[in-house]
Amino acid sequence: MGKKIIVITGASGTGKTTISQYLKEKYNIPIVITHTTRLPRVGEVDGVDYHFETDETFKKNHYLEQVEYSGYHYGSSQESLNAMWKNVDVASIVVDTAGAISYEKKYGDLAVIIFLKLDLDTVANRLRDRGDDPDRVQRRINSDEFKRDLVIPVELRNKSYEIVNKTIEKTEEKVDKIVKSIIIK
Template sequence: MDTLPEKEIALLLILAGPAGSGKTTLCDRLVAESANTERVVTCTTRPPREGEVNGIDYHFLSDEQFDANVESGEFLEWAKVHANRYGTLKSVIENKLVEYIDLVMNIDVQGVVAVQKAARDHSAIAKRLVTVFIMPDSFEELRRRLRERGMDDEAEIDRRIQSAEKEIGAWKSFDYAFRSRSKEADFETIHSIWQAEKRRVVRMA
């Protein structure tokens, strides 16, 4: 008798959305409340913020180190966001997925588009990739959240709102999209997507 696989396929779940949409909080909670799940630590050339730890929050690289990874083809995707660059190492993704470790990550819209493009040449990643776009309830609410977290001045907040206005139009290229309501409601939505995708027959075959 043909039976279901003994192990569920590992997924690469990517959350994207404007700064302040709650991506990082959702990723952290998924990792905290899900067995055998890790957050992908991406690389960046920006300086660490207060409280951030190298290798845990990001891999903080110099411009020279980042350039070397680009030239050697180490990145699955990389993009310049404002004045800094961000990238995801292919080896990090591939090594974890083959070990049946689920991965979650939050990157910007540019990064998601790059991952989707790169996945066409990486069937193992393409089969496991799930992308979710989180929309702000309103730009007024997004501005309130950005102010509340206290990380940016008003000029930077204005720039992030402008970026958000451009990013919103990309939602149709994602597997899922939903409007952010509250931390609890957003987590329930993400968790439901996660559980459904783990059980899709096309991923098991």
């Protein structure tokens, strides 16, 4: 088996981080750490949840994709992925749909893309339930990027696995099948 990157994408609140954690816990598939200029949420740790950057340090990395949400920069660097691939054959990463398109274009079959989707009301409730500021939740769900990420992009149709993440048990079953298909190849 060659190198693979499992790219988990979809709108905020659809369960991307939860699925990435599931892959780590069940299959020991590590998470490529991405970069952000936002401040850590309660309990988040630099170098574990994100590489928390300043605007200046953020600019020094070589990004496969980067985006700005709510005035903060987010991105995944080539350096983080290469460091991960030195130690493992399969890693996962959480990115928005524009980032998933970039990974698919750059890595082709090495990128296994999982698109998680949910209805808007459920997503908004999840964002509030995880402790995000209500005003920021409203701004986020009104943003063009958020609306874009609710629907699978044309560029990823027939090149990704689509999962409606209503219940974690059903989603995990579907993810298990995907992982087994990667490992068997």
